[in-house]
Amino acid sequence: MKRPTSTPPGICVPCRLGAIFTVVAAIAGGFAYAAGWFSPTRLSAPRIIDAFQANAGVHPGYRRNHAKGVCVEGYFDSNGNAAALSVADVFVRGRRTAVTGRFAIPGSNPSAPDTSVPIRSMALAFMLQDGEQWRTAMNSTPVFAVRTPAQFYEQLVAARPDPATGKPNPAKLQAFYKANPDTRPFQAWVKAHPPASGFANGAYYSINAFRFTDSADHTRSVRWAMVPEAPYAPFDARASSGSDFLASDLMRQLEAGNLRWHLIVTIAASGDKTDDATQLWPDDRQHIDAGTLVLERETPQSDGACRDINFDPTVLPNGISPSDDPLLAARSAAYAVSYKRRTREEAFHPETATATAHHDSNPS
């Protein structure tokens, strides 16, 4: 029999029990801290989604932002021009990639009138042949309103409807804009560029910068835009009909024929900021037309293929990667919470989700 080697017998049993308790409690406490259970006021993905819900209520089964939209289907034909910049299979010359997409307007209310915001969005999921995916969620503005996730959250809080009027308090919003000069380029751009008359003749921008990696492992910072073949015409309130004209107009246009956009990739010069979505890059940057997006069909989001897609802009194929833009990780984290909640609502209240969805997709 060997002599006991560990733990000097002099240490009292309660002390040793206390040591065990301390070790276990410290690890459990560290876990709870990491999970954010001790910091309910720290900015987190659930808190951002909570803020959307606090502003507009919960619309079961719907995305917490860009709730109102329609699904589209089509494909992307690569002309090979971007193949030298990125090894992504989608850019191989002559490659046709199936695309599931979604047009929407910002906001959490799936029944909001189309005129409620001057911004539209186009989200796309490129289904690459080998099973990879490229998801992008673009806005009709080339710059974003805020630079950081914290500003985004503060903007949501500032825009919270006043219980007395049911509308955001303009003074609070003005105070936010004044305190955050980063928001000026966006405000100026929106003022100078009336929205297009429909989904079909608008351009949509990647919002954030990304990185393209070529076959020599060389990486370039890029932004991209989908630029329509249909000529831009400004939105005219007198010519539009109903509060759901965006979806019904698009449906009519697609019945008449396919709609096309060109994927324009802009390459950053050294010194261009990739971590600031509020700033445009200078116009003289190199632009490359990488191919044509062709949309063929529209379906209501209540049963369209886009319904169950989380258009997380960090779902990327080999050859495209996120930049250092702090908004990208926040978008990914917050979209995941929105997706988790709305799929849960579909699981627990399928009748509510479908009923409202049908109501929404019916142009009234």
Next chain:
Amino acid sequence: MKSVRTHFSPVQRVLHWAMAALLFVMLFIGVVMVFTVSHLHSVLLVIHRPLGIALLLLVVIRFIVRLAHGSPPLPNDLPTLQHVAAKLTQVAMYVMMAAMPLIGWSMLSAGGYPVVLFGAVHLLPIAPRDPVLFSSLRTLHTWLAFALFATVLLHLAAALFHGLIRRDGVLSSMTGWASRRG
């Protein structure tokens, strides 16, 4: 006289401690990445998937090694209740360690996500695309992670109890230190 086996085999000990470290890292990554909106979210997400698959492979290897090598017996004087509890927590940990990556993989499949490991390397879906199935698996992934973490803490507390209070050689059977039973 044939001596009683006092230690797990070296390969079992290596597998145990490697998995213990990776499992702790994995559980912490999981809770941080669903919470934070910082760049850390993206970094952790990129680690989470391949690490989960690595843990799945490791638990399969470990289970086979366990069947082949067996385990040293628990002390004869260990009360039956503790004996049963020890075996139950071991079985529960094996089941949860295998289930967690499979649930994660199925969950991403049901949500229509590509299951990217690194670069263009990704796994095929193992579940049909179905948002309701995604939701159930997503919820299960969270709760099973908490259950696994709690079970690991219980296992750790029991191991320390053996090592510091009972001093019966159970802890050293896995640490590889000299045993007092022998």
